Amino acid sequence: MAQSNHVSVKGDITGDIYYDILDIGEKQTSYLRLYMMINGSREAQPVKGLRIYMYGLLAELTYAHVHKGSRIFIEGHVQTRTRRNGDMTVEIVAEDVDFLRNIDFERESRVIEDLKRRGMFNTINPGGENELTSISVGYGGVVEGVYDTSTGQKVVVRESEDQNATVV
Secondary structure, eight states: OOTTOOEEEEEEEOSOOEEEEEEETTEEEEEEEEEEEEOOOTTSOOEEEEEEEEEHHHHHHHHHHOOTTOEEEEEEEEEEEEOTTSOEEEEEEEEEEEEEESOOHHHHHHHHHHHHHTTSSSSSSGGGOSEEEEEEEOGGGOEEEEEEOTTSOEEEEEEOTTOOEEEO
16 A cells, blocks of 8 residues: 555445456456445535456455445545546545445355455365454465454454465
């Protein structure tokens, strides 16, 4: 994450969610774009249609959990981009996502099984008995997941690219 460019946003997904696999260089990368509604203070007008982008494993796992109406908390950085029509747009590139409300845990289990078959998510939730509440993907492909267990405890697990998992 850029050290001098950090943003945290909590909001509801209000628009269609777009998920695709992009060819970036010689590598295929998962891509997710969604729009959020953010309510500020009583004096402030709500922000409608804030663009949020995610890439890689974070995009796949977030797509597995959310739908229109889900509430999430995102940390990332702000970027500006010139669109094809020449207009300038401001976007947030997410680097960490917390799942707060209206989350699809049934679809999550199917996507994680697919990721395990592809060798991408083997040890972070062994047994699949815990609910993922937060996911972040750091540089070098280190995935950190925070889970709620059936006993009400939180478990933090880190998994590196070589599928070595550690409970923190």
